[in-house]
Amino acid sequence: MKRFYKTASAGPAEGGFQVLLDGRAVRTPAKAPLLLPAKDLAERIAAEWEAQGEKIEPGAMPFMSLASTGIDRVTPxxxxxxxxxxxxxxxxxxxxxxxxxxxxxxxxxxxxxxxxxxxxxxxxxxxxxxxxxxxxxxxxxxxxxxxxxxxxxxxxxxxxxxxxxxxxxxxxxxxxxxxxxxxxxxxxxxxxxxxxxxxxxxxxxxxxxxxxxxxxxxxxxxxxxxxxxxx
The missing domain is CATH 1.10.3580.10 (ATP12 ATPase)
Structure with missing residues (x-):
């Protein structure tokens, strides 16, 4: 997938923190809200998104992957x-x-x-x-x-x-x-x-x-x- 955003950032959300791409909240691969318990974790994942080049490489985002696994696979x-x-x-x-x-x-x-x-x-x-x-x-x-x-x-x-x-x-x-x-x-x-x-x-x-x-x-x-x- 080509990079479709300019900037990635972290911010507060109801019940925790979120990652924002051009101000829009990131969701997991299963389309669930990526609600995170700590600001530092949200900032780390935002940094992974920010570090992407012209193409998005999911394998280069281990923290995003672990968070998504917790939400999409562990919770259900x-x-x-x-x-x-x-x-x-x-x-x-x-x-x-x-x-x-x-x-x-x-x-x-x-x-x-x-x-x-x-x-x-x-x-x-x-x-x-x-x-x-x-x-x-x-x-x-x-x-x-x-x-x-x-x-x-x-x-x-x-x-x-x-x-x-x-x-x-x-x-x-x-x-x-x-x-x-x-x-x-x-x-x-x-x-x-x-x-x-x-x-x-x-x-x-x-x-x-x-x-x-x-x-x-x-x-x-x-x-x-x-x-x-x-x-």
């Missing part, structure tokens, strides 16, 4: 989205540990176990750790507690949490980032621990590095989006 199917996010607790990355080599075993223990201890203290969710790749059934009480924790967030935050959870492959790491237990750069490193360990031992390649960098960028956007939702 909130319970289903909560279920999808919470389901990661049943097979969370940090619960599956290597049996060897010893150095990796120690790294996983040192990096991941504090997060599981935090999740137990914070959410009353004690997850089971297993060695190898065979599935381990998690306690129903822990899974219920994690779902209740996810359900506490509003629709826009759930949009960011969904991106973090799927990107990390771990609900626990995603919650730790959203709750401020770790920053997003640390969270990304925790999620990529195994891959980075293998690269140390055997060397890496440009394709894998580019993929990790792309994931890191997406995770940083999602974490910043969540933070702006709460300003």
């Amino acid at each position: 199917q909130r319970e289903a989205v909560i279920d999808q996010i919470a389901a990661y607790g049943g097979s969370d990355l940090v619960c599956y540990r290597a049996e060897e080599p010893e150095e990796l075993v120690h790294r996983q223990m040192a990096a991941w176990q504090p997060l599981l201890d935090w999740a137990e203290a914070r959410f009353d969710a004690r997850l089971t750790v297993t060695a190898g790749i065979m599935p381990a059934a998690q306690p129903e009480g822990a899974l219920r507690a994690l779902r209740l924790a996810v359900a506490e967030y509003d629709d826009l935050v759930l949009s960011g949490l969904y991106q973090l959870t799927t990107g990390f492959g771990s609900l626990i790491i995603a919650l730790a980032v959203v709750e401020g237990r770790v920053d997003v750069e640390t969270g990304t490193g925790l999620a990529q621990l195994d891959e980075l360990f293998q690269e140390e031992r055997w060397g890496g390649d440009s394709e894998a590095s580019a993929r990790r960098a792309n994931i890191a960028s997406n995770m940083a956007d999602a974490a910043r989006f969540v933070a702006l939702c709460r300003v």
